Amino acid sequence: xxxxxxxxxxxxxxxxxxxxxxxxxxxxxxxxxxxxxxxxxxxxxxxxxxxxxxxxxxxxxxxxxxxxxxxxxxxxxxxxxxxxxxxxxxxxxxxxxxxxxxxxxxxxxxxxxxxxxxxxxxxxxxxxxxxxxxxxxxxxxxxxxxxxxxxxxxxxxxxxxxxxxxxxxxxxxxxxxxxxxxxxxxxxxxxxxxxxxxxxxxxxxxxxxxxxxxxxxxxxxxxxxxxxxxxxxxxxxxxxxxxxxxxxxxxxxxxxxxxxxxxxxxxxxxxxxxxxxxxxxxxxxxxxxxxxxxxxxxxxxxxxxxxxxxxxxxxxxxxxxxxxxxxxxxxxxxxxxxxxxxxxxxxxxxxxxxxxxxxxx
Amino acid sequence: xxxxxxxxxxxxxxxxxxxxxxxxxxxxxxxxxxxxxxxxxxxxxxxxxxxxxxxxxxxxxxxxxxxxxxxxxxx
Numbered sequence: 001x002x003x004x005x006x007x008x009x010x011x012x013x014x015x016x017x018x019x020x021x022x023x024x025x026x027x028x029x030x031x032x033x034x035x036x037x038x039x040x041x042x043x044x045x046x047x048x049x050x051x052x053x054x055x056x057x058x059x060x061x062x063x064x065x066x067x068x069x070x071x072x073x074x075x076x077x078x079x080x081x082x083x084x085x086x087x088x089x090x091x092x093x094x095x096x097x098x099x100x101x102x103x104x105x106x107x108x109x110x111x112x113x114x115x116x117x118x119x120x121x122x123x124x125x126x127x128x129x130x131x132x133x134x135x136x137x138x139x140x141x142x143x144x145x146x147x148x149x150x151x152x153x154x155x156x157x158x159x160x161x162x163x164x165x166x167x168x169x170x171x172x173x174x175x176x177x178x179x180x181x182x183x184x185x186x187x188x189x190x191x192x193x194x195x196x197x198x199x200x201x202x203x204x205x206x207x208x209x210x211x212x213x214x215x216x217x218x219x220x221x222x223x224x225x226x227x228x229x230x231x232x233x234x235x236x237x238x239x240x241x242x243x244x245x246x247x248x249x250x251x252x253x254x255x256x257x258x259x260x261x262x263x264x265x266x267x268x269x270x271x272x273x274x275x276x277x278x279x280x281x282x283x284x285x286x287x288x289x290x291x292x293x294x295x296x297x298x299x300x301x302x303x304x305x306x307x308x309x310x311x312x313x314x315x316x317x318x319x320x321x322x323x324x325x326x327x328x329x330x331x332x333x334x335x336x337x338x339x340x341x342x343x344x345x346x347x348x349x350x351x352x353x354x355x356x357x358x359x360x361x
Numbered sequence: 362x363x364x365x366x367x368x369x370x371x372x373x374x375x376x377x378x379x380x381x382x383x384x385x386x387x388x389x390x391x392x393x394x395x396x397x398x399x400x401x402x403x404x405x406x407x408x409x410x411x412x413x414x415x416x417x418x419x420x421x422x423x424x425x426x427x428x429x430x431x432x433x434x435x436x
Contacts, residue, residue, distance in 0.1 A: 041436045129436035152433035154370040159433055174414065175407055175432045183403040184371055187435040225369060236409045
């Protein structure tokens with residue numbers, strides 16, 4: 001794919017590098033990369049791949065921009081609030097580089113669309129924010145034979161790696177089990193330093209460009225673990241586990257779709273504050289506050305039963321098992337523990353308030 | 362067995378420390394995992410020994426550097 005004169009000027013700093021040069025830049029122009037999620041990780045990845053001249057970039061994200069995203073999702077402006085992220089991203093990226101072809105999918109990645117979509121791209125960048133999607137990305141990449149660039153974050157720490165590259169390890173080789181829902185909180189629940197996804201996302205962009213250009217050593221067979229607080233980075237060496245590759249190959253991705261549909265369709269077992277407000281207007285609820293009595297804010301209007309988590313086993317008789325029960329705490333962690341306990345005691349129709357009550361206004 | 366332990370992510374948060382040296386009654390990764398499973402409840406994690414991902418049946422040696430790595434969800 002020949003470069004135009006405009007492109008030669010635009011990418012002139014790349015052309016000066018003997019590792020890139022005109023032929024490398026042509027490779028980038030001919031490349032197709034799919035970015036899953038235009039969030040904290042996806043934003044820097046998309047910006048740098050666009051600036052670098054990756055010819056075709058796919059963006060899949062069903063989510064809309066919220067004002068609380070802007071602390072780290074640097075593609076978006078205050079005006080974008082309420083817009084679909086994939087569409088808003090394309091608008092901003094086109095202004096950066098109108099030479100790129102953007103394929104936009106304002107929808108959720110599911111077991112029904114993943115394989116067909118991945119088949120159209122050279123490699124996948126995973127910037128998703130939940131384990132269902134992360135394992136779906138892994139399994140669909142294994143099944144379609146595509147390498148993917150993994151990135152994931154937790155408060156001040158990040159992990160990144162190249163998976164499923166030339167018979168290298170996969171994500172399941174590192175983490176065989178899909179964590180239970182709620183076992184590992186996401187950024188909305190525990191917070192994240194805004195610059196962290198920037199750092200990890202740029203490592204993902206770097207690995208993407210290395211793979212596309214065929215230069216350097218791809219980060220395959222290694223997991224990098226970065227800690228923003230100490231500024232240190234560790235390398236963990238990984239090996240491919242054929243058993244886990246078989247698991248990924250054997251998974252019926254449509255089941256992933258069913259899982260997602262279940263999570264969306266059936267009685268929800270977790271809601272956020274906005275959903276709680278709606279629910280309160282619709283049906284009678286038993287609200288249980290498992291925080292300590294001194295924790296703020298107290299919301300009198302909710303008329304919640306206050307039963308600190310430690311006291312719960314001895315105070316089960318205060319709960320009415322026939323009622324739909326929403327359990328909450330400050331951030332949504334203890335309430336999950338409480339729900340597990342209540343389940344074991346035979347309670348049903350339990351709902352966790354994810355993110356906790358702390359943001360109630 | 363004396364082990365130098367490194368904790369990451371939610372594990373470090375839960376144990377309120379990033380590293381410690383402990384004398385633990387374990388000799389294999391499986392034993393180590395069950396020892397920590399009680400403390401960490403539902404948090405899943407993988408174990409690396411001396412910067413190498415370890416399998417369940419791998420043996421531990423005196424003064425090994427052991428990392429407890431949970432997966433991260435965030436993006």
